[in-house]
Amino acid sequence: MIYLDNGATTLYKPDSVIDAVVNAMRTQGNASRGAHGATLSASRTVYDARVKIAKLFNFDTPSNVIFTCNSTEALNIAINGVIKSGDRVVSTDTEHNSVLRPLYHLQKVKNIDLQFVKADNSGLLNISDFEKLIDDKTKVVVVNHISNLTGNVNDIKRISEIVHNKNAILIVDGSQSAGTRNVDVKELGIDIYCFTGHKGLYGPQGTGGLLVKDGIEIDAWKRGGSGVKTYEEEQPHEYPTRLEAGTLNSHGIAGLSAAIDFLNETGVDNIEKKELELTKYFYNEVTKIDGIKVYGDFSWAGVDTPLGHAAIVSLNVKDYDSGEVSDALSNDFGIATRPGAHCAPRLHIALGTKHQGAVRFSFSYFTTYEELDAAINALKEIAS
Amino acid sequence: MIYLDNGATTLYKPDSVIDAVVNAMRTQGNASRGAHGATLSASRTVYDARVKIAKLFNFDTPSNVIFTCNSTEALNIAINGVIKSGDRVVSTDTEHNSVLRPLYHLQKVKNIDLQFVKADNSGLLNISDFEKLIDDKTKVVVVNHISNLTGNVNDIKRISEIVHNKNAILIVDGSQSAGTRNVDVKELGIDIYCFTGHKGLYGPQGTGGLLVKDGIEIDAWKRGGSGVKTYEEEQPHEYPTRLEAGTLNSHGIAGLSAAIDFLNETGVDNIEKKELELTKYFYNEVTKIDGIKVYGDFSWAGVDTPLGHAAIVSLNVKDYDSGEVSDALSNDFGIATRPGAHCAPRLHIALGTKHQGAVRFSFSYFTTYEELDAAINALKEIAS
Numbered sequence: 074m075i076y077l078d079n080g081a082t083t084l085y086k087p088d089s090v091i092d093a094v095v096n097a098m099r100t101q102g103n104a105s106r107g108a109h110g111a112t113l114s115a116s117r118t119v120y121d122a123r124v125k126i127a128k129l130f131n132f133d134t135p136s137n138v139i140f141t142c143n144s145t146e147a148l149n150i151a152i153n154g155v156i157k158s159g160d161r162v163v164s165t166d167t168e169h170n171s172v173l174r175p176l177y178h179l180q181k182v183k184n185i186d187l188q189f190v191k192a193d194n195s196g197l198l199n200i201s202d203f204e205k206l207i208d209d210k211t212k213v214v215v216v217n218h219i220s221n222l223t224g225n226v227n228d229i230k231r232i233s234e235i236v237h238n239k240n241a242i243l244i245v246d247g248s249q250s251a252g253t254r255n256v257d258v259k260e261l262g263i264d265i266y267c268f269t270g271h272k273g274l275y276g277p278q279g280t281g282g283l284l285v286k287d288g289i290e291i292d293a294w295k296r297g298g299s300g301v302k303t304y305e306e307e308q309p310h311e312y313p314t315r316l317e318a319g320t321l322n323s324h325g326i327a328g329l330s331a332a333i334d335f336l337n338e339t340g341v342d343n344i345e346k347k348e349l350e351l352t353k354y355f356y357n358e359v360t361k362i363d364g365i366k367v368y369g370d371f372s373w374a375g376v377d378t379p380l381g382h383a384a385i386v387s388l389n390v391k392d393y394d395s396g397e398v399s400d401a402l403s404n405d406f407g408i409a410t411r412p413g414a415h416c417a418p419r420l421h422i423a424l425g426t427k428h429q430g431a432v433r434f435s436f437s438y439f440t441t442y443e444e445l446d447a448a449i450n451a452l453k454e455i456a457s
Numbered sequence: 458m459i460y461l462d463n464g465a466t467t468l469y470k471p472d473s474v475i476d477a478v479v480n481a482m483r484t485q486g487n488a489s490r491g492a493h494g495a496t497l498s499a500s501r502t503v504y505d506a507r508v509k510i511a512k513l514f515n516f517d518t519p520s521n522v523i524f525t526c527n528s529t530e531a532l533n534i535a536i537n538g539v540i541k542s543g544d545r546v547v548s549t550d551t552e553h554n555s556v557l558r559p560l561y562h563l564q565k566v567k568n569i570d571l572q573f574v575k576a577d578n579s580g581l582l583n584i585s586d587f588e589k590l591i592d593d594k595t596k597v598v599v600v601n602h603i604s605n606l607t608g609n610v611n612d613i614k615r616i617s618e619i620v621h622n623k624n625a626i627l628i629v630d631g632s633q634s635a636g637t638r639n640v641d642v643k644e645l646g647i648d649i650y651c652f653t654g655h656k657g658l659y660g661p662q663g664t665g666g667l668l669v670k671d672g673i674e675i676d677a678w679k680r681g682g683s684g685v686k687t688y689e690e691e692q693p694h695e696y697p698t699r700l701e702a703g704t705l706n707s708h709g710i711a712g713l714s715a716a717i718d719f720l721n722e723t724g725v726d727n728i729e730k731k732e733l734e735l736t737k738y739f740y741n742e743v744t745k746i747d748g749i750k751v752y753g754d755f756s757w758a759g760v761d762t763p764l765g766h767a768a769i770v771s772l773n774v775k776d777y778d779s780g781e782v783s784d785a786l787s788n789d790f791g792i793a794t795r796p797g798a799h800c801a802p803r804l805h806i807a808l809g810t811k812h813q814g815a816v817r818f819s820f821s822y823f824t825t826y827e828e829l830d831a832a833i834n835a836l837k838e839i840a841s
């Protein structure tokens with residue numbers, strides 16, 4: 074199988090990641106529960122992972138690295154934990170349902186004033202629209218770093234300046250950016266950065282988290298055992314315990330920790346550069362094929378760009394149903410892609426693909442040009 | 458190391474569980490996202506696990522087997538999802554903070570009328586107290602199957618009859634019972650059964666879930682991508698999607714599925730029988746040592762009992778701090794136990810161990826009599 078669905082989950086994990094999970098399953102107890110060797114080993118693994126993640130994102134406070142089971146949980150914690158009744162909240166048309174559905178729910182139950190920056194038919198957001206929508210009453214802005222559907226990159230630094238000029242809080246959905254590019258949360262001015270472990274970070278499923286800038290208060294989400302302050306009726310106040318009730322997935326976190334070692338050894342810059350080249354090559358070849366329409370902003374494909382683009386190319390072939398094209402790619406050519414709606418309903422509407430969906434090709438550092446050529450040739454056959 | 462902290466997490470996982478996780482990490486895509494081989498493989502793994510779990514607990518509806526990252530999340534989902542403002546709720550002194558803290562929180566924010574069945578100084582609950590406290594106004598009863606501190610087993614079948622006579626809903630915390638005994642949710646009359654994967658089920662950390670009896674409505678918890686019904690603003694209504702936003706931990710679930718195969722091959726009856734014998738032996742030996750006080754109900758230790766007991770023996774040595782005893786066991790004898798408060802604050806108060814805590818010894822199917830003898834001899838040395 075040629076796996077081109079890395080935007081859903083990276084399938085090829087470094088061996089060191091798998092080895093770390095195996096080792097953890099053989100040796101680790103329950104993190105932060107007691108003080109014998111096995112539990113201390115788990116605690117150390119978790120603590121080391123917090124430190125490594127903080128360093129990867131140039132984040133100062135390892136104790137504010139909160140582990141969750143995926144980025145959806147991280148986003149639910151952030152969105153529900155900072156937005157209060159009646160708050161004015163700004164988000165965008167390019168968001169995933171992991172942002173949209175929590176916000177729609179708060180519209181119903183907390184009567185929030187929810188506004189969306191509109192996307193154009195390339196899925197692009199206009200910075201001046203942020204300036205118009207974010208006003209003195211705005212409390213929270215939620216925006217993705219990279220669209221999971223188009224691969225477009227949002228200019229978080231400029232958005233952050235607008236947000237902070239109005240003293241609002243910026244929550245960034247980093248599901249597609251963590252590991253695929255250098256994310257410096259200080260330089261970008263991110264207050265809460267939500268990430269998943271199993272995509273660009275090359276870690277196991279069941280891992281993810283959020284970085285909470287010092288001073289940002291997020292209400293507890295789950296409540297339960299914490300290994301500390303047993304007699305307090307409230308979930309303990311300090312991070313990370315406030316947001317981490319119950320047994321942590323120290324097996325998965327051990328894998329995530331090894332994955333970050335892999336990223337550091339490989340160099341995230343090198344990963345980004347390679348993925349950008351793969352994407353440019355694929356984009357330039359498929360747009361030569363009659364009947365193929367690519368979505369998103371690829372104006373950069375001919376020139377360099379400071380923001381770059383994720384290793385995602387979503388397209389359609391003529392008016393063919395995207396599910397049928399993806400099935401043909403899988404069944405006839407052994408190529409794995411993802412069709413249909415990509416949990417990004419507002420963006421599909423902006424792109425005009427609500428009914429057709431789109432076939433998403435998404436690459437990783439392990440994708441080869443031979444695999445891309447196979448996909449390009451398959452698309453030529455399907456289109457002809 | 459002699460690992461006697463299986464109540465926190467079982468450390469020795471069957472090789473087949475580890476192999477299944479490795480295989481999943483090498484082959485599985487993102488469950489329920491698309492239709493190529495890797496994603497279908499993940500989807501099948503998850504579906505098979507739902508079916509196996511349903512069968513293990515004699516539960517009729519695999520689609521109502523909901524996966525979470527641990528039992529704390531399952532309990533938070535159940536407790537927050539069924540209890541409404543002003544509801545009368547009955548729980549017990551023997552609960553873990555994963556039950557107590559969510560309930561205390563609802564007392565504050567939903568003004569629930571929260572009542573507790575009292576535990577005696579053996580940690581026992583009196584069934585007649587359930588009859589007194591559960592009245593026509595009671596909406597929800599939350600009770601553990603087995604105490605994580607004493608190992609006492611609650612008579613869920615009788616409690617269920619009382620609960621259902623008053624048309625209330627019974628939520629059971631099965632963190633210590635899943636896998637350590639046959640749990641037949643139909644026979645026991647459980648409406649919502651919450652379990653963790655990494656203890657008696659011998660699965661990986663990062664897994665767990667809840668079984669929701671057909672007809673019981675639980676509000677959505679996390680909201681986000683579901684792979685279906687992208688254009689609905691609400692989290693899709695049907696189980697399991699209603700309660701499972703975001704990417705599932707299909708790597709961990711693959712391990713959990715293999716763990717259930719191990720349980721079926723070994724026989725949960727055999728596991729329970731072996732653990733009961735280990736526990737009886739340990740109890741009888743340590744109670745011969747001067748200065749050792751064991752907590753919980755061991756009246757069964759001389760005779761058979763229909764309810765049995767979990768493989769948990771919590772004790773103190775004279776008036777020694779439990780942390781110091783546990784440290785001595787670990788440092789001087791290489792024996793892993795858990796001291797202190799066990800996230801069960803009301804029960805420690807009932808037992809009179811709020812300040813001393815207790816040293817918990819907890820066994821698994823893989824514990825040997827040689828390991829127990831080493832622990833018994835170590836306790837003799839410490840006590841003398």
